[in-house]
Amino acid sequence: MAVTMRQVAELAGVSLKSVSRVVNGEPNVSDELRHKVTTAIDQLGWQPNALARTLRTGRTETVAVIVPDLRSGWVAALAQALVIEADRRGLRTAIEPCGRDRNRAVQVLTEQSTSFDGAIVVGGIHGEDVSSAGGGPLPVCRIEAFGANGTPTTGGGVGLDLDQAADVVSRHLRALRLTAPVVVGPRLDRPGAFAHALQRALDTAAVLETDAVPSRAEGFRLAARLVEDLDRHDVVVCADDELALGVLAGLRSRGVRVPHQIALCGCGGLEDGRFSSPSLTTLGFPTGEIARIALDDLQRRWEPGSHNRAMTRVGATLIRRESTLGFTSAPPLSIGPLSSPRVEEF
Numbered sequence: 001m002a003v004t005m006r007q008v009a010e011l012a013g014v015s016l017k018s019v020s021r022v023v024n025g026e027p028n029v030s031d032e033l034r035h036k037v038t039t040a041i042d043q044l045g046w047q048p049n050a051l052a053r054t055l056r057t058g059r060t061e062t063v064a065v066i067v068p069d070l071r072s073g074w075v076a077a078l079a080q081a082l083v084i085e086a087d088r089r090g091l092r093t094a095i096e097p098c099g100r101d102r103n104r105a106v107q108v109l110t111e112q113s114t115s116f117d118g119a120i121v122v123g124g125i126h127g128e129d130v131s132s133a134g135g136g137p138l139p140v141c142r143i144e145a146f147g148a149n150g151t152p153t154t155g156g157g158v159g160l161d162l163d164q165a166a167d168v169v170s171r172h173l174r175a176l177r178l179t180a181p182v183v184v185g186p187r188l189d190r191p192g193a194f195a196h197a198l199q200r201a202l203d204t205a206a207v208l209e210t211d212a213v214p215s216r217a218e219g220f221r222l223a224a225r226l227v228e229d230l231d232r233h234d235v236v237v238c239a240d241d242e243l244a245l246g247v248l249a250g251l252r253s254r255g256v257r258v259p260h261q262i263a264l265c266g267c268g269g270l271e272d273g274r275f276s277s278p279s280l281t282t283l284g285f286p287t288g289e290i291a292r293i294a295l296d297d298l299q300r301r302w303e304p305g306s307h308n309r310a311m312t313r314v315g316a317t318l319i320r321r322e323s324t325l326g327f328t329s330a331p332p333l334s335i336g337p338l339s340s341p342r343v344e345e346f
Contacts, residue, residue, distance in 0.1 A: 003046040012040035023090050024061070026299070034088075062092040063298065064112070064119040064138075066105050069213055070097050073242055074268035074285070075124055078143070081287035082120060085295050091117075109138050118298045125160060125194040125267065125285075126186045126212065126239065139301035141294050145192040146313050156297050156309045158290055162194050165283050165316035166201035169237060169265060172281075172318055173202070176325075178235040178263055182206040184222060184247065185239025186214060194267055195239040206233060210243060219246020220253075226262075227254050234262060235324070241268035241282055248276055248323070264323040267316075278322030285316045 009019045014036060021029055022037040040046075063086055070076050079095055086093045094116065098104040109119055116138060123144030146159030173181060181202045185195025188209050199207060208225065210218055219242065226236060226247065238244035244266030251258055258264050258278055266273060269284025293312050300309070 003044045005046070008037065008040045008044055008046050011044060012036040061090065062094060062116050063295075064094050064096055064108060064116040066096045066098055066108060066119055066121045068098060068122065068124050070095070071213060071215070072124065072126075072240070072268075073270045073272075074240070075122060077268075077270070078122060078285075078287045078290060081291040082294065085288070085291040089295060089299075091295075109140065118301060120294050120298060123192075125162060126214070139298060141298040141301070143290060143294055145194075146311065155311065156301070157311050158294050158297070159311045159313045160285060160290075161313050161315045162192070162197040163201070165194065165267070165285075166197040168316060168318045169198065169267075169283065170201040172320065172324065173235055173237075173263075173265075176263070178324070180204075180206075180232065180234045181237050182208065182226065182229070182233045182235075183237050183239070184208045184210060184219070184226075184243055186210045186212050193239070198237055198239060202237065214238075214240035214243045216242050216246035216249070219243040219248075220250040221246075223247050223250025223254060223256075226251065227256060230256065230262060236262060236264050238264070238266045241266040241270040241273055241280065244280055244282070244323075245270070245272060245276060248278075248280065258323050259326050269319060273319075273321070276323075278326075281321045281324040282319050283316045284319050285314060290314055 005016060005019050005023075009016045012019065014033065018033055019037050022034050065079055065082050067075050067079055070079065083093045083095075096108050098108070105121060118139040118141070121140055121142045121144075123142060125145065142157040144157065144159065146161050146163075173179075181204050183195055183198045183202060183204060183206065185193070185198065186209065187193035188195045188199055188207050190196055195207075195209075208222055210222070219238065222243075223246070226233070236244075236247055238247060244264055248258060248264055251262070251264075256262065264280065266280050266282040269282050270280075273280030273282050293314070297309065297312070
């Protein structure tokens with residue numbers, strides 16, 4: 001005999017309505033209730049009838065996750081966090097890479113709107129403009145640089161605080177008395193790009209601009225130019241871990257020792273940086289927390305009479321490793337506590 005929702009409710013010790021709220025991914029469900037229901041579902045092996053639920057609720061229980069490019073390690077990590085968080089809420093996800101084509105993102109949101117209950121549009125940290133994504137029939141939550149491209153901060157969504165992140169890097173370098181940085185990254189002249197924020201925070205005119213999609217191969221090639229100016233700089237600050245790991249390999253291939261001859265810092269918190277030699281100092285945005293905030297925001301938009309909330313601003317944490325500290329466990333000189341992940345509503 002097929003397992004029923006009533007049996008799930010009885011095993012979990014909750015009402016049928018509570019089971020329905022968990023299964024339908026409704027907001028404001030406590031972690032305790034969600035755990036009871038999902039545990040009972042796992043024990044009984046119950047499979048909710050997706051078609052019947054769609055006909056009953058008018059919802060597909062599917063969220064589109066629109067990303068600029070999965071070749072970016074940080075974007076891929078965030079997409080994975082969104083998939084995990086959506087699954088925890090009983091929602092399916094459809095990843096839609098749009099290759100930084102704003103028209104493609106708008107096309108997905110309009111032509112495929114009946115396939116999804118809502119969409120999360122990921123802008124990234126390199127000046128991607130997602131301001132045109134939204135305004136149609138589909139509820140949309142945007143993840144983008146805070147205040148970038150003139151985007152108002154009153155329409156909900158998640159804002160990545162790139163200025164705070166750049167300031168954390170600046171203070172770390174000053175504490176280590178590294179005063180001659182060179183910034184490497186894309187879109188150095190565009191507000192909303194992390195390279196732009198770094199250039200301002202570090203107050204440096206020494207820059208190397210890269211392609212819009214940072215890669216390790218490009219970082220490896222740029223290492224040759226960095227070696228030519230080795231006597232002018234004491235630290236390379238890359239706007240992306242992919243670039244930083246490529247630069248690290250390129251410098252090593254040319255006999256340049258990091259951090260003895262020049263220090264190196266990245267951004268993205270990629271796991272590969274833990275295992276490079278030397279290990280890579282990097283900035284990490286809390287992908288799990290961003291995914292939770294984004295899905296909370298999106299599910300609130302499903303509620304009748306929902307109104308625009310303030311954008312939630314999220315900061316970054318500096319992960320200090322050997323590429324700036326050296327091969328030592330001694331703590332560096334500090335000018336004050338480094339910022340921890342910051343989540344604020346504005």
